[in-house]
Amino acid sequence: MSLEFLTIKNFRNIESLSFSPIEGINLIYGENGSGKTSLLESIYYLSHGKSFRTSKHKNIIKKQQSKFIIHGKKSVNDLSIPVGISKNLLGESSLKIQGKSSQKVSDLAQLIPVQLITPESYSLFFGGPKERRKFLDFGLFHVEHQFFSLWQSFNKILKQRNALLKQKPKNYYDEIRFWDKEFVRLSVSINNLRLSYINKFKQQFFDKICVDLDLVKDLSLEFNSGWKTTNELTDILSENFERDLKQGFTSRGPHKADFSFSIDGISVENYLSRGQLKLLLYALKVTQNSLIETETNKQSILLIDDLPSELGQDTRGKVGKILAQCDSQIFITAIESDSISAVVEPMKRKLEMFHVKHGKLITN
Ligand SMILES: Nc1ncnc2c1ncn2[C@@H]1O[C@H](COP(=O)(O)OP(=O)(O)OP(=O)(O)O)[C@@H](O)[C@H]1O
Numbered sequence: 001m002s003l004e005f006l007t008i009k010n011f012r013n014i015e016s017l018s019f020s021p022i023e024g025i026n027l028i029y030g031e032n033g034s035g036k037t038s039l040l041e042s043i044y045y046l047s048h049g050k051s052f053r054t055s056k057h058k059n060i061i062k063k064q065q066s067k068f069i070i071h072g073k074k075s076v077n078d079l080s081i082p083v084g085i086s087k088n089l090l091g092e093s094s095l096k097i098q099g100k101s102s103q104k105v106s107d108l109a110q111l112i113p114v115q116l117i118t119p120e121s122y123s124l125f126f127g128g129p130k131e132r133r134k135f136l137d138f139g140l141f142h143v144e145h146q147f148f149s150l151w152q153s154f155n156k157i158l159k160q161r162n163a164l165l166k167q168k169p170k171n172y173y174d175e176i177r178f179w180d181k182e183f184v185r186l187s188v189s190i191n192n193l194r195l196s197y198i199n200k201f202k203q204q205f206f207d208k209i210c211v212d213l214d215l216v217k218d219l220s221l222e223f224n225s226g227w228k229t230t231n232e233l234t235d236i237l238s239e240n241f242e243r244d245l246k247q248g249f250t251s252r253g254p255h256k257a258d259f260s261f262s263i264d265g266i267s268v269e270n271y272l273s274r275g276q277l278k279l280l281l282y283a284l285k286v287t288q289n290s291l292i293e294t295e296t297n298k299q300s301i302l303l304i305d306d307l308p309s310e311l312g313q314d315t316r317g318k319v320g321k322i323l324a325q326c327d328s329q330i331f332i333t334a335i336e337s338d339s340i341s342a343v344v345e346p347m348k349r350k351l352e353m354f355h356v357k358h359g360k361l362i363t364n
Helices: 036-048 105-111 128-145 148-169 172-209 233-239 241-247 276-297 313-323 339-347
Strands: 003-011 014-019 025-030 067-076 079-089 093-097 114-117 219-224 258-263 301-304 329-334 350-355 360-362
Touching: 003 036, 014 360, 025 036, 025 339, 036 067, 036 079, 036 105, 036 114, 036 301, 036 329, 079 105, 093 105, 105 128, 114 258, 114 276, 128 148, 128 172, 128 258, 128 276, 148 172, 148 241, 172 219, 172 233, 172 276, 233 241, 276 301, 276 313, 313 339
Parallel strands: 025 329, 025 350, 114 301, 301 329
Antiparallel strands: 003 014, 003 067, 067 079, 079 093, 219 258, 350 360
């Protein structure tokens, strides 16, 4: 169930590169600016249909070239499924799965669950709720089949509701009241799926992934649905109607959901050190991948950019113990090939090293 082959053309500083990753740990190492992150970025692009570094496709296409191409083969139950994506300077994309053109990036995403950890990822704890919702919904997208279509339908209605609140056309009050029935129905369904996912997540996190991690001893995880669920959402929408009308958007609902971690009532971002927050982040991502793996039978992929950055030897060992808890195919970048030995040692998985220089793989 891993990515068994990858070809990249005209992506950042990579003119043409092909390689066969292994199912275990793939270490991509090389000097600053050699193309390590670009390689990870291409795998991320193949699954998400976008970059994690920029929203401008022109930045990604190799200078003086007209388009990039990423092609991969994913093994699924003894089948090798070819997948590919390309984009040109005009922003036109082409997406293929098993030789057939597709319009939906979500088909690619379903096939290849890819999560990313970068040195900046711990901002998940500091940033706004949007990032945390994205994290949660990534798991739901893979684990709960109905989630994606419910979420799409909900967003259509939310957009419509917000437009009515902003523009206030004739009869807007009756129209909003009409749409609110569906708004509430979808909100409750989405919230139920999220609650059930959070419960599974908590179990996996506390009872499996973090059993030996002192860091989480007094940790608690709180989920906020986006409205006070002890009250009916219909009543809450009515109570907030005047305020929503003034603001021009809907202030309560599953689009406002969030989760937070605290230790003895203090939020983790105000309590833990940066290294500890990074460790917690690894635990969250690994929990998510291992849940996807147990619930769906898919092998997921974990991309880790610049793993050694800011982590001491002891913490690297703890990262290794956490990573050992999932069966994901792992891609790690580092400048020095020997800098991740403390991480790899407790994982007890096969390791293959790939040396990148000037956008090319070189054999030592
Ligand atoms: N569109 C592009 N065309 C050509 N080269 C590019 C393009 N975009 C970025 N580059 C260059 O690609 C190189 C590789 O960048 P990348 O971020 O992958 O390096 P890295 O090996 O991860 O480095 P570091 O260890 O410093 O993070 C850089 O020198 C960058 O300037």
